[in-house]
């Protein structure tokens with residue numbers, strides 16, 4: 499069976515560049531032979547983490563929804579903006595809530611991190627910061643990452659990247675990631691027999 503990959507953009511606004519990059523990445527993942535589940539940050543709406551709320555009510559619906567979607571996949575892709583050189587609070591808050599659910603789903607999953615930004619740097623520092631909580635939780639974060647700079651000018655009308663070399667680089671990164679996940683999933687299945 500094909501490997502399952504959850505893809506979501508980590509921003510709420512309707513015109514999100516990261517939602518566009520998530521859509522393109524999802525298309526490329528499907529082309530690489532994996533089954534894609536496309537998430538939206540709105541599916542994972544949740545309040546700020548509060549230990550009192552957790553003690554009284556348990557984790558919120560949005561956190562349970564994100565946990566279930568991660569649990570069901572072999573790998574996930576996050577397209578995240580960079581806020582002030584780091585992880586957006588919204589995404590960190592979601593990771594924090596989900597990490598409190600037992601069993602937490604991040605452990606042993608593979609992850610590919612991508613970002614889109616209007617800046618010349620392309621949000622790469624934010625992805626390095628995002629590695630820290632994910633690796634802390636046991637996620638196998640893929641060494642290669644993809645940061646799209648000048649993202650307002652980067653997309654064609656049909657959602658591809660206008661620059662062929664960038665489109666190729668994203669497609670190559672995604673396909674290498676999918677094949678790596680496939681090989682690992684197969685290896686783990688063989689080992690468990």
Ligand code: FNR
Pocket residue numbers: 509510511513514515516517579580581582583584614615616617619620621
């Ligand atoms: C930003 N932005 C930004 N961009 C960047 O490349 N490096 C940065 O450090 C920051 N910092 C930052 C902080 C805050 C609070 C906001 C709201 C924005 C700009 C950001 O990349 C831009 O708004 C993107 O368009 C956000 O991603 P979406 O919403 O288009 O997916």
